[in-house]
Each structure stands twice: as structure tokens, then as C-alpha cells.
Amino acid sequence: MSPKDQDARNGSQLYNRIAVLRAERGLSRQELADAVGVNYQTVGYLERGDYNPSLELAFRISEFFKLPVEVIFSREPFKPLSEEVYGHTNEALKKDR
Amino acid sequence: MSPKDQDARNGSQLYNRIAVLRAERGLSRQELADAVGVNYQTVGYLERGDYNPSLELAFRISEFFKLPVEVIFSREPFKPLSEEVYGHTNEALKKDR
DNA sequence: ACATAATATTGTACTAGTACAACAATTTGT
DNA sequence: ACAAATTGTTGTACTAGTACAATATTATGT
Numbered sequence: 001m002s003p004k005d006q007d008a009r010n011g012s013q014l015y016n017r018i019a020v021l022r023a024e025r026g027l028s029r030q031e032l033a034d035a036v037g038v039n040y041q042t043v044g045y046l047e048r049g050d051y052n053p054s055l056e057l058a059f060r061i062s063e064f065f066k067l068p069v070e071v072i073f074s075r076e077p078f079k080p081l082s083e084e085v086y087g088h089t090n091e092a093l094k095k096d097r
Numbered sequence: 098m099s100p101k102d103q104d105a106r107n108g109s110q111l112y113n114r115i116a117v118l119r120a121e122r123g124l125s126r127q128e129l130a131d132a133v134g135v136n137y138q139t140v141g142y143l144e145r146g147d148y149n150p151s152l153e154l155a156f157r158i159s160e161f162f163k164l165p166v167e168v169i170f171s172r173e174p175f176k177p178l179s180e181e182v183y184g185h186t187n188e189a190l191k192k193d194r
Numbered sequence: 195a196c197a198t199a200a201t202a203t204t205g206t207a208c209t210a211g212t213a214c215a216a217c218a219a220t221t222t223g224t
Numbered sequence: 225a226c227a228a229a230t231t232g233t234t235g236t237a238c239t240a241g242t243a244c245a246a247t248a249t250t251a252t253g254t
Contacts, residue, residue, distance in 0.1 A: 196254095198251100199250100199252075200252090201248100201250070201251085204246090204248100205246090206243100206245090207244090209240100209241080209243100211238105211241090212237100212239080215234100216234090216235095217232100217234090218234100219230100220232085221231085222227100222228085222229075223228080224225100
């Protein structure tokens with residue numbers, strides 16, 4: 001199947017933070033792709049959720065970012081990292097969440 | 098490709114502890130398979146390393162065992178769980194390892 | 195020792211993950 | 225504003241993961 005039919009394949013889709021992590025580190029897809037040993041378009045497919053990585057690739061990515069697999073991939077949508085990290089520091093803002 | 102050619106596909110193989118974890122819980126492959134929603138032969142293929150699970154399946158398995166993905170799957174061979182847990186309690190035995 | 199359950203083997207078929215190429219669109223630096 | 229880099233799109237092709245079925249082998253209970 002061609003990766004163009006992204007939407008035809010839903011029901012077992014995972015979420016990931018590759019795009020954010022990559023952006024944080026100021027890397028291009030090409031650079032990340034090289035680092036984990038895949039084609040740069042594959043990184044694109046992963047970032048926009050066209051399909052899931054193999055477990056092997058997930059491990060390589062997780063190793064590259066030095067983060068546990070479950071921090072990068074999840075069955076539940078991620079809340080923004082920013083919120084997760086700083087969201088609990090200002091008590092005054094908490095009421096409207 | 099047919100899963101029979103296990104050995105033709107090496108170089109990106111992962112290790113896992115599915116068999117041990119399943120044994121510890123006294124489950125048959127069929128039962129585990131049902132629990133994580135795959136064919137029971139798929140569990141067999143995974144256990145003897147014929148191929149890796151998808152990341153999605155790895156997550157379901159990890160969820161089922163209530164263990165982090167990296168405790169069940171690894172790029173490095175696992176040392177026996179028994180050793181990992183109890184291997185450091187008897188100092189006298191340590192010299193011959 | 196026999197029946198049953200569990201695991202292994204072989205074979206076929208389908209789907210998901212990955213690579214690669216060519217070109218379009220968008221972003222970014224100067 | 226333009227050139228270069230980055231990202232998106234479409235299309236093709238190959239490999240890895242999964243299902244399923246049928247039969248063989250091995251373990252387990254009584």
C-alpha cells in the first residue's frame with residue numbers, strides 16, 4: 001500500500017513527539033533520518049502519523065533522543081510538552097483547566 | 098515472506114522476555130494471544146524471535162504485563178530475570194561471575 | 195499408556211512499514 | 225525578492241508483520 005492513503009489505515013494509530021523533539025534540537029528530517037538510519041521521507045511519514053515505526057526503529061529513535069520509548073510514542077494523544085513541564089508551576093492559572 | 102525463513106532475516110532482531118513473563122503467569126500462548134488481540138501463532142513467532150512485533154503490539158503486550166516496553170523488549174540479549182533480581186543478594190557467590 | 199492440551203512446522207495470503215525518485219509547495223537566509 | 229533548504233505529495237516497489245489452516249510433535253494429567 002502506498003503511504004499516500006494515510007487515512008485509510010486508522011484504528012491502530014499511535015501518537016508521537018518526533019516533530020517536537022526534532023524541532024527542539026534544531027534538526028532537519030534529513031539529519032534525524034541519517035542519525036537513526038532511515039530515509040528522510042520515513043521521518044516525515046512518522047511525524048504526520050501516516051504510519052507507525054517498527055519496534056526496532058522506535059528503539060533507535062528512543063536511543064537517539066535518550067528518552068524512554070513511552071515518552072516519545074503513546075497510544076494516547078500527547079499533551080504539549082511545554083504544558084507537561086511547566087503547567088503546574090503557576091497555581092493562579094490552574095483554575096481554567 | 099513466510100515466517101518459516103526465520104534465519105534469513107537477521108541483523109535487526111530484538112530480544113524479548115515474552116516467554117518468561119507468560120510462563121511466570123502460567124498462561125498459554127492462546128490466552129496471551131487473546132489478551133493482546135493477536136493470533137496465537139503470532140505469540141509463538143515473537144517468543145522464538147522469528148520477527149519483531151509492531152510498535153502497537155509491543156505497547157499492548159507491555160500494557161498487558163504492566164511493564165515498560167524496555168523491560169520486555171531490548172536490542173541486547175536479556176540476562177535471566179532471576180539473576181537480575183536475586184543475583185546481587187549473595188556476595189559470596191559473586192566471585193565466579 | 196492414553197487422551198488432551200500446548201507448542202512447532204509448513205504453506206499461503208494480505209497489510210503495514212520502508213526506500214526511492216521526481217516534482218510541488220513552503221520556509222528561511224541574505 | 226531570490227536562491228537554497230526543508231517539507232509535502234504521488235507513485236512504485238520490496239520486505240516485515242500478522243492471520244489462518246492443516247498437520248506434526250511434545251508435554252501433561254489421570
